[in-house]
Amino acid sequence: MQLKPGFIIENFKIVSMLGEGGMGIVYKALDLKLERYVALKVLNPQAYQNPQFLERFKREAKNQAKLNHPNLVAVYGFTDQYKLLGIVMEYVEGETLEKYIEKRGRLDYFEAMTIMEHILAGVGYAHSKGFIHRDIKPSNVIISREGIVKIMDFGISKSMFEKSITRTGTKIGTLLYMSPEQLKAEEPTRQSDIYSIGVTLYEMVAGIPPFNYTTEFEIMEGHLKKNPPKISTVVSNVPGELDKIIQKAMEKSIYKRYSNCELFLADVQALMRKAETFKTQKVTAPVKKKSKSSNIKFYLIALLVLTLFGLLFYFSFGLIKDFWTEMKSGKFSTEDSTFVPYKTNPAYTNLGNLKIVSTGTNKNLSSVYFVDRLSGYACGEEGTIIKTVDGGENWLMIPSFDGMNFNNLYFFNISDGIIIGDNGDLYVTKDSATTLNKVALPVGERLLKIYFYDNYNGYVTGANGVILKTSDQGNTWSLTSTQTNEHILNIFFTNRDLGFSVGRSGTVLKTTDSGNSWTPLKRFTNNYLRCVYFIDTQKGFVAGAGGQVFKTENGGKDWKKIETEIISGIIGIKFTDDKHGFAVSGKGEFLYSADSGETWNLNRTGRYVNLTDMSVSPTNDVYFSGLNGIVLKQDK
Incomplete structure (x- = not known):
């Protein structure tokens, strides 16, 4: 028997059927108590007719619910109502x-x-x-x-x-x-x-x-x-x-x-x-091109080879920030006939030069933020906050704040910052996160992302359409009008008045009054959007699920989907000027663009990691946080 959308088993409301197998039917369901989606596997009716099986099933479900690992689909428990036996599991898109x-x-x-x-x-x-x-x-x-x-x-x-x-x-x-x-x-x-x-x-x-x-x-x-x-x-x-x-x-x-x-x-x-x-160590040979003259062909190949070795030498000892600087100055113009495109340039094989640094924790980290070249913080589950003062080489564990799961943090300087959590809590610190002072908020929704336009004016996004605003460095907050109940995952302002935010189910919001009120834009995807970045008031990008990138050139009125070579979700996107930018997936893949985001070229880091957040320091050093206590940084 297939359950119809809207049917309720205990506190789980059926949304849609996900699939059917030998054990039963799997549904997407809404947990009405915790307000989250789950996967509910309702077993075949004959399973209920065997008392021994029922006892064993419940025992194993309880035991499996104790398993906690990022590479296992979590089991939350089981349902037993209307002679329908079900397994409640983590919903994974x-x-x-x-x-x-x-x-x-x-x-x-x-x-x-x-x-x-x-x-x-x-x-x-x-x-x-x-x-x-x-x-x-x-x-x-x-x-x-x-x-x-x-x-x-x-x-x-x-x-x-x-x-x-x-x-x-x-x-x-x-x-x-x-x-x-x-x-x-x-x-x-x-x-x-x-x-x-x-x-x-x-x-x-x-x-x-x-x-x-x-x-x-x-x-x-x-x-x-x-x-x-x-x-x-x-x-x-x-x-x-x-x-x-x-x-x-x-x-x-x-x-x-x-x-x-x-x-x-x-x-x-x-x-x-x-x-x-x-x-x-491998250097890809340049692609040979046909020519009317063998001499021209010879010199062209020689020129390409010299160019490749020159670029390889440069990038082997350079950093991404050096690359950005040179690109901005026009030293490596993509219009130069001797420049080798991204896809055939061997220097890009390890352009990221990322290395995993020891953080002293195996807890899942949800956020990382660097104040300057040396000072940074990361936070995560079970009250985890870690700090570095040497550019991420070594991390100090700040005494645990038990019972708290931190989602995001932002610091104005090495001592003053803001941290938000799962339970709708927001904390300010004046002493490098040694102590956290809870701030009263107008709502109690789960908080997801912090964004500050300057040292005083900032925003926090959250579940069920929440966007909070402050103008006093986070000491007091007001609730803005968003006209949506979708989770808001990120936010970006092009100037003091004009801003955009993105979220679940393809939500894109726009404000023209400093974030006091937000207007939903016409939906162009049903997948979640996690990243938003605008080069100017008209040209911008949003990205998220399935490696999807969308571009607008008229301030969000119209959006064009840009094809990429990845399927994993994008966690961060940034442009260094109006032409050159990069995006990063949660799988540790890099997409680079040198043509204002019209095309994106894939570069794998060579590491398969589960990334959660990205931070670009004021000196253009890039850091990533991830599961199991992972922090990645550029290897100098």
């Missing part, structure tokens, strides 16, 4: 790894390994807590709009419903990833999950599973008796080390496989380091 592979055909092996890093981190964590998935496959892995990889259905898997994997009716889609011991109806172990992860890695790189046969018998025989084809014989330019990793993960005997995810992960990361080193 994105697409499954299965669909991602279908869209791409197959993945570059380096990208596949970066995804594996996070699959192994999540599965390894669950294994350490005593959980076995039993059904790992690309359709049970989701990549969020922000580029975060998450495993679904951990612990509450198909094995709860079926004692025998080999019983009639088992779907081929599941058999393709089954370990030999599961096919023989033996008790699955951690090594069973590792086998399935090995199959998933193979499929990411090859585009098809290793035993991609048409009948159940052939698939089972492949898992039980055959070795997977070497990936290097299926795909060119794949290192032999990857063959060894896959072969070890897919050994027939559990005793010959990786004994745990940590060992599997260590081999993956070792190969990634080797590949990353190779990429930094």
Whole structure:
């Protein structure tokens, strides 16, 4: 029985159906108590008729709700009403790894390994807590709009419903990833999950599973008796080390496989380091162009080669801020016939030169902000606030503020700042966040982003259309009129009066009276928008889910979608002048533009990280915060 939109189970209101599988139907639902979207998997009615199953299901749901890892889809609990049994889970906007592979055909092996890093981190964590998935496959892995990889259905898997994997009716889609011991109806172990992860890695790189046969018998025989084809014989330019990793993960005997995810992960990361080193040393040869004269052709090639080496030398020892300065001065004009475009310029391979610095915490960080070249702060979950005074090389943990989840911070100088949190709380500090003083606010909604036009006039965005305004450095706040109930995720002012804000469901608001009132603009996308940046009063950009970038040249009246090469959500966008800008995704990918945002060229950092925020210091140094205590900075 399919539930209709508007139907309420306990405190969950059905919004729409997301999908249907062997266990039941998954719905998008609204948690009426917490005012957030969840995924509600309502199990098949026959599940309710088995008392033993009911008891086991509730016990496992309670246990799984204790799992807390950024690479696992969180389970919040279960529902039991109207003889409808449901699992309440984190709602993740994105697409499954299965669909991602279908869209791409197959993945570059380096990208596949970066995804594996996070699959192994999540599965390894669950294994350490005593959980076995039993059904790992690309359709049970989701990549969020922000580029975060998450495993679904951990612990509450198909094995709860079926004692025998080999019983009639088992779907081929599941058999393709089954370990030999599961096919023989033996008790699955951690090594069973590792086998399935090995199959998933193979499929990411090859585009098809290793035993991609048409009948159940052939698939089972492949898992039980055959070795997977070497990936290097299926795909060119794949290192032999990857063959060894896959072969070890897919050994027939559990005793010959990786004994745990940590060992599997260590081999993956070792190969990634080797590949990353190779990429930094590799110089792409310039593309040869046809010419009427062989002499002209020779000199043209020579000129291009010299240009490439010159640029490579410059960028290998330069910083992004140096690049910006030179671009502004016109030294590297993109109109110069000898300039090599972004896509063929080897200097851009590691233009970001980002490195992970130790912060002393593994808590998820939600925000980072640098006051000057040396002084910066970051904040996150469970009251985490950290501080640096040496440009991010070392971080000091400020005593924990238990029970608080901080979403964003802003500092006017090294000591005075503002911090906002999940519970609608806003704090000011005058002593470098050693003490926080709570400020009375006209609303109690969750607060999301801080923006200051100058040292006195600022704004805070929040859930349900909230935009707060201050004119005294955050000591008092007033509620503005926004005419929307959507979450407002970011804000930007081109001058004292003209500003724009963006949010969920494609919301774009505009103000012409210093933010006292806001007018919704015509909607041009239904996806969330997280970033907004205007070069002047007419030309601006918004970006967000799925790597989407939109441009306006008439102050927001019309918007044009700009195609990009990424699907992960964009977390930051900035222009250094009217031509040159960059955008960054939550997956750690960079988009660069040298033509006022008409085209964007992709540059991967070589690191697969889950980023949450970006800060550009007054000296144009760039920093990022991320999950698991990650802070990235430019490596000088």
